[in-house]
Amino acid sequence: MQPSSAVRRSSLRQQLADAIRDEILAGRLPAGGRFTVKEIAEHYGVSATPVREALVDLSAQGLLDVEHHRGFQVRTITWGEYRGMVEARSLVTEGVFRNIVARGMQGMPDDTALASVRRRGAAASAAARGGELDVLIGCDLRFWRELTVLIRNRPICDFLDRLRTQIWMYSVPHLRRRPDLGEVCWQDHTALADAVCGRDLETIQRLVGDYNDHAITVMARITGNSGRPGPAPGDGPEAGDGDGCETGDGDGDGDGAGTGD
Template identity: 55%
Template sequence: MIRRSTLRAQIAVALRDEILAGRLPTGRDFTVKEIAEQFGVSATPVREALVDLAAQGLLEVEQHRGFRVHEFTIEDFRSMIEARTLVFDGVFRGVAAQGAAVRAPDPVLIASVRRRAEAAERAATAGDLDVLIGYDLRYWRELSGIIANPYVSDFLDRLRVQCWAFAVPFLRREEELGGQLWAGHRELAAAVERRDVTEAEQLIGAYNAHSLALVQKLSGL
């Protein structure tokens, strides 16, 4: 049973995790009543959570029928990779223009990013997709919070969730993912901590290229 204090947010996170785990596959239809019964709650917070996920691009609203898990295409994925590349390029240009005026990152936040980086890297190296997704999303959310304003961070987080939603079905078809997943989290965190804009930009560019190449290879698209 989900606690009633934060039902809307908890249901949204739980359903998002189901999508990212592949347990709610693309194209899957469901109703508010179905989800409410699944969680043992009333329809109102469920409807609110589903509308939130629809606003994030993960669900589609089907008039008078319910909701459907959005089905992203390889063209969508390529566009998302391009979008996050362009956004980060703009962020780094801004950081470079400020030069010495850029404040050193908060040590507490950097320590948290390091922990996320280590956990994500271990999961990526081991090919543990379930563990990787959770830590990877937290890592990028915190890292983006260091180098970008909150609006940019929110936008990048949304793109990253959508990218995972598209990639997960193809990744899960692989029997062995160890060695295939990007594992440069600590190296990138160190570059950001040093305020090395050039290296950080190169690492993110390599990460985006790796993501696109891997998904294209596994999907055959």
């Protein structure tokens, strides 16, 4: 491989982690793929130390598995794991918005900050309608990250961001095989952003619930897996052939762009 110019020399550790994560989400580093620190360092034309640090960070985020004396492997996420991630995301986000309801939206930022969330939502909705998967992934992750930042709780923001990224990891290979992305992907980012800007708590809760329900319902329908709680029969890489689209057709969830909250 020729050295890549995509990574600048400043903040190499974080830039490398971001670049490798993007490769995983784009499917260019597929689940089960193996590589070494040396291979990544040569690809980006950098030294081994920041690469090793970046890969350790991605392992801590649940994106890579460390193989003793063999390097790193892109994590393979099963259907059961995917479903558990979506359910965890649902529980946390519902709790977040219940707290906002209890506070009566006190402490929410001003209209300028909320307008930025709405712009992110409009971009994600447009990418979903157009079936532009690569654009959608980035827009969805940024939208939910910016929306979640509004609660001003960094540990929750980081936890949900990791879940969204892992959900997208699982979804992308299945979504790339579909010709109808504009129909199966959740598209209500703009509606949710409008509800947040309008302090419409009832609509916020309904749309967030729809978003999370959609991830399970659509993926189960596409893959033939059970969407019900409990262990998934035959759980394994082949059983989790779902499509956790982060955008939706109205039944409420898809992670992604967003995996991504």
